[in-house]
Amino acid sequence: MQNGYQTVVDVEATDAEAADLAAAVTAWLVERGVVVAGVTSCAGGPGHAPGPERALAAPPPDADQAAPAWNGLQVVVGRAVHYTRGDQGVLCPHCGADVGLERVADSFDEWLRGEPGTRPCPACARELDPNGWRWVPQWGFGAVAFTFWNWPPLRPGFVAELSARLGHRTVVVADEL
Numbered sequence: 001m002q003n004g005y006q007t008v009v010d011v012e013a014t015d016a017e018a019a020d021l022a023a024a025v026t027a028w029l030v031e032r033g034v035v036v037a038g039v040t041s042c043a044g045g046p047g048h049a050p051g052p053e054r055a056l057a058a059p060p061p062d063a064d065q066a067a068p069a070w071n072g073l074q075v076v077v078g079r080a081v082h083y084t085r086g087d088q089g090v091l092c093p094h095c096g097a098d099v100g101l102e103r104v105a106d107s108f109d110e111w112l113r114g115e116p117g118t119r120p121c122p123a124c125a126r127e128l129d130p131n132g133w134r135w136v137p138q139w140g141f142g143a144v145a146f147t148f149w150n151w152p153p154l155r156p157g158f159v160a161e162l163s164a165r166l167g168h169r170t171v172v173v174a175d176e177l
Contacts, residue, residue: 003070003149003150003176003177004149004150004174004175004176004177005147005148005149005150005174005175005177006147006148006151006153006154006172006173006174007076007082007140007145007146007147007148007172007173007174008145008146008148008154008159008162008163008170008171008172009082009140009141009142009144009145009170009171009172009173010142010143010144010145010163010166010168010169010170011131011140011141011142011168011169011170011171012142012168012169013142013143013144013166013168014143015078015079015114015143017143018077018078018143018144019077019144021144021166021167022075022076022077022144022146024165025075025146025162025165025166026048026075028165029048029051029057029073030048030051032051032053032056033051033052033053033054033056034050034051034053034054034056034057034073035048035049035050035051035054035072035073036048036049036050036051040072041072042070042071042072042149043072043073043074043147043149044072044074044149045074046074047072047073047074047075047149048072048073048075049071049072050071050072050073050151054151056155056158057148057151057154057155057158058148058151058152058153058154058155058158059152059153059155060152061150061151061152062152070149070150071148071149071150071151072149073146073147073148073149074146074147074149075144075145075146075147076144076145076146076147077143077144078143079111079112079114079141079142079143080112080141080142080143080145081108081111081112081130081139081140081141082139082140082141082142082145082147082173083139083173083175084137084138084139084173084174084175085175086137088101088135088136088137088139089134089135089136090103090104090133090134090135090136091133091134091135091136092121092123092124092126092128092133092134093128093132093133093134094121094124094126095121095123095124095126097121097122097123097124099121099122099123099133103119103122104119104130104133106119107119107129107130108130108141111129111130111141116129117129117130118132129141131171137173137174137175138171138172138173138174139171139173140170140171140172140173144166146162153174154172159172
């Protein structure tokens with residue numbers, strides 16, 4: 001089995017509200033049966049094993065994905081950069097210019113320290129923070145995120161519900177390791 005993840009990143013949550021949002025959404029996932037309440041090492045570290053109603057979030061897993069030891073939910077609280085490996089397109093949403101990762105990468109440390117981390121587009125001069133760029137494939141910068149390890153593709157309706165629970169815009173970052 002190849003390891004992979006899908007991370008739903010809240011790109012608007014503040015540092016101050018991140019822990020409360022994480023707790024509320026985790027409780028909702030447990031209440032619905034998507035994950036179980038207890039924390040185990042099922043996510044390559046602390047996480048929640050899939051629950052009896054996991055199918056509310058994603059289609060049933062393949063036989064080799066069914067073991068909870070490999071398929072946990074990791075809840076991430078605190079500013080983090082959620083990224084994919086490989087070639088990246090970093091596009092300006094205003095003018096479409098591909099600015100390249102190297103032009104914006106130095107802003108990540110600023111953003112992680114709680115600063116805006118903005119950089120201007122070299123083509124149209126608009127200032128954008130890391131979540132303002134269009135990432136191909138998707139990246140997300142957030143203070144709270146939910147990483148589903150080795151789950152089948154999350155259902156769009158589930159992602160929309162989770163986003164509504166958070167009350168903010170989210171992005172889904174996915175990759176295989």
